[in-house]
Amino acid sequence: MITPKEHFHGSDLEKIEAVYGIKKEDITSFSANVNPLGVSPLLRSTLASHIDAITSYPDREYTSLRECIAAYTGTDASQVIVGNGSTELISLFIQIEHPKKAMILGPTYSEYEREISLGGGTTLYYPLREKDDFVLDVDDFTAHLNESIDLLVLCNPNNPTSSCINRTDMRRILDICKQYDIFVMVDETYVEFADNMDEITAVPLTHYYNNIIILRGTSKFFAAPGLRLGYAISGNQDLIKSINTRKNPWTINSLAVIAGELMFTDEEYIQQTKSLISSERARIYEIFKNHPDFKPYKPSGNFMLLKILREDITSADLFDKAIRKNMMIRDCSTFPFLDNKYIRFCFMMPEMNDKLIDCLLSK
Structure with a gap:
């Protein structure tokens, strides 16, 4: 596992590119907390x-x-x-x-x-x-x-x-x-x-x-x-x-x-955004709520904080695991009062959310 010398912000795709050798264009950032619909048409x-x-x-x-x-x-x-x-x-x-x-x-x-x-x-x-x-x-x-x-x-x-x-x-x-x-x-x-x-x-x-x-x-x-x-x-x-x-x-x-x-x-874009985030937030929260390896905290925003319950896994492990599959999550160990058992990710389009869920839940 590559151990980054620093923790990455959601906008640090150039740094990720340098450390992991992954093109920034190929990375899906679950760390930036940005609306997955992108700019409205x-x-x-x-x-x-x-x-x-x-x-x-x-x-x-x-x-x-x-x-x-x-x-x-x-x-x-x-x-x-x-x-x-x-x-x-x-x-x-x-x-x-x-x-x-x-x-x-x-x-x-x-x-x-x-x-x-x-x-x-x-x-x-x-x-x-x-x-x-x-x-x-x-x-x-x-x-x-x-x-x-x-x-x-x-x-x-x-x-x-x-x-x-x-x-x-x-x-x-x-x-x-x-x-x-x-x-x-x-x-x-x-x-x-x-x-x-x-x-x-x-x-x-x-x-x-x-x-x-x-x-x-x-x-x-x-x-x-x-x-x-x-x-x-x-x-x-x-x-x-x-x-x-x-x-x-x-x-x-x-x-x-x-x-x-x-x-x-x-209004159309605003309502599409609210509907997408609302449905994905509820769906993903239930998935992790019922999994023994994680504790999710009920989210109000477009992102969720997870506590890792397995003793043999850290936030750095999951960051590394996800980024190697071109998905960037947030290792929360640098936040005050959190440690290396917490990660955060935002809600993207359903198919990308499914890929991240599979990654995090796979043994």
């Missing part, structure tokens, strides 16, 4: 016929794009900020809030801690517990909040656990955070994949709370990571003004604006 044809848009600057205020996002999310355009991917907005928000001490639910995406550290802040993790199937114990969690914390970061649904916090519990968290003057950043990158999205998304709460900002993007659900189109929603107009003042003009190009305005109104 409507978007593909529309962009091709609007290439002349790059000869003009986009609207500096991105008014039409923000109105499309507002209609899609059920909010007001005045509460929407757009950016060059959600990572730009995370960075700008951290720079403005400049948190000295942040709390993050872990295990989760590492970029939050990195941005906080770059801003000179420190990070405290609250661990989601395996004994609770990585579902947040809201009572215990809120008991750990105090006035020394000035920022709380929540990924909802969470990556890599695929667990979620419903809006009723989010309101309880926001109420406690309000008492301690804690701002809450919620990353909803995967919420559109959830069957119960309307019970999870915190967007409606932005009308009542000014201590919350919600981040989303088009990389995962709309299969457009290279487009670099992200957005944030907040009812805090002072924060929105500060971000817009600090943000560089025209960070979103003209083609991305056209794509965004189309994406959020492409």
Whole structure:
């Protein structure tokens, strides 16, 4: 078995190519968590016929794009900020809030801690517990909040656990955070994949709370990571003004604006995606739920976390086994609070899912 010198991100296909000698074009990435339908046919044809848009600057205020996002999310355009991917907005928000001490639910995406550290802040993790199937114990969690914390970061649904916090519990968290003057950043990158999205998304709460900002993007659900189109929603107009003042003009190009305005109104593609992920998520969860070698954690996103129950197999073993069959999964041993007994994979088209299942379950 090749032992990689580093763990691979879902976008690290060039590194995989170098280590394993497999052409990146031949790899199916179950690690990137991207919609398996790819770019919608409507978007593909529309962009091709609007290439002349790059000869003009986009609207500096991105008014039409923000109105499309507002209609899609059920909010007001005045509460929407757009950016060059959600990572730009995370960075700008951290720079403005400049948190000295942040709390993050872990295990989760590492970029939050990195941005906080770059801003000179420190990070405290609250661990989601395996004994609770990585579902947040809201009572215990809120008991750990105090006035020394000035920022709380929540990924909802969470990556890599695929667990979620419903809006009723989010309101309880926001109420406690309000008492301690804690701002809450919620990353909803995967919420559109959830069957119960309307019970999870915190967007409606932005009308009542000014201590919350919600981040989303088009990389995962709309299969457009290279487009670099992200957005944030907040009812805090002072924060929105500060971000817009600090943000560089025209960070979103003209083609991305056209794509965004189309994406959020492409109902056929949106419904096809939700239907595909919903059926595959339920089917695959049941398969692993009934297998003695694995413990799956009930997923809300378009990916699932698995615990390996066999003592003679590690996450690196399964990564190696899958990649040799041109399928890339995520070895989760580098996530906080996880070890070499956890893997994560996203849901692809049914036939590819079947190939991965056969690979993982074969002796």
